[in-house]
Amino acid sequence: MCLAVPGRVLSITEADQTLMAEVDFGGVHKQVCLQYIPDVRVDEYVMVHVGFAIQRLDEQSALETLANFEKLGILEEEFGDGFALAAKQAGQTQAGGSR
């Protein structure tokens, strides 16, 4: 849960006086808050934790880490369906049964 995932900023918008960006994590796109790195530009890479950019990252490091995370299944854990993952762990095919 303390993991931050690198992603590339695709576009930047302002909503409710809050800087938001669409960020690409190896093909998965998410809305990310940029308030903590407000001077980031489109095409730059940021470290993102639970929808918030917390640091910048250089492109080469970002791409290496992304490739690593994808191989380790971390991207699926981060962006997958939480209930499906929990159900799988509980030994159920879907949420709804009892433990």
Next chain:
Amino acid sequence: MKYLDEFSNPELARKLLDQIHAATTQPWAMMEVCGGQTHSIIRHGIDQLLPEGVEMIHGPGCPVCVTPLEIIDKALAIAERPEVIFCSFGDMLRVPGSQKDLFTIKSRGGDVRVVYSPLDALKLARENPDREVVFFGIGFETTAPANAMTVYQAKRLNVPNFTLLVSHVLVPPAIAAIMESPTCRVQAFLAAGHVCSVMGTAEYPPLTEKYQVPIVVTGFEPLDILEGIRRTVVQLETGRHELENAYPRAVRAEGNPAAMEMLRDVFDVTDRSWRGIGMIPGSGWKLSERYADFDAEQRFQVTDIHTDESPICRSGEVLQGLIKPHECAAFGKECTPRNPLGATMVSSEGACAAYYTYRRLELVDAR
């Protein structure tokens, strides 16, 4: 050496390991603080590649594992209320409370939702003004800025039906508590990289000085961990105890000043009880008085909590690094990810889950 082929750069991994072996002349015990690092170490067998006697002690850095049982039970009581949409990160769903977990409540009709970001919960609150939306705000310093910003926005945008159930924990006081413990065997720490991405490194030199321990800020990928171990061993072997940043690509000494300013505005430092460990002074954040209206504990006066831990679960000792997961008699028997007795068996950062996922065949069968 096994596993080396799985490293992203096996040549570099071998070079780092050779340097670690060359530098080591005696046994050392070092603790990786972060549960993400624990998983990386066990998954890649890093502990088994180290010189004989160099031990990795797994630390308490699994946020859902150390969230106090009383808060979990409160969360479950709030999540059961019909007017509530209870939002959480997925990692919390199967963490056992005294009687049940969020996943069970969902399966019995409770409105429990998994969100990617706390801002998603705030959005839900604005879209559902007739419901109470509660976000379970737990985690270390990495996660706290997200929750802080969300509460700040809730206040600024005047979203009265949003509250945060807060149980944040802090790394430096935990390091101090581990070093103060009479049973402490830890001689050095690998500090959690992304915590330092937010907070910077200024809090650590006083700890290296006071407790005479090296602290090396490290990332999560296998090569980052090997480099962290290499630097730690070199410090130990040369009698140094300094703060080193082995993860400069993501950690700057000053951290993220904007996030730290928001944290100071929204949270106050508080004593916090850690599940399985106990009270650690000044080791948590709670909402400051200015944000009391957004405190779920105040909005929902949940009393009548009677916590009940499993009598055979030894996750507290695992979290303190006193035993390894398989030294608990219940490991892989009464306690599995399907039927967990403790949070450490279900969290993606829990040490028991790591050993179960990557080592159970060799460990349980050997027993």
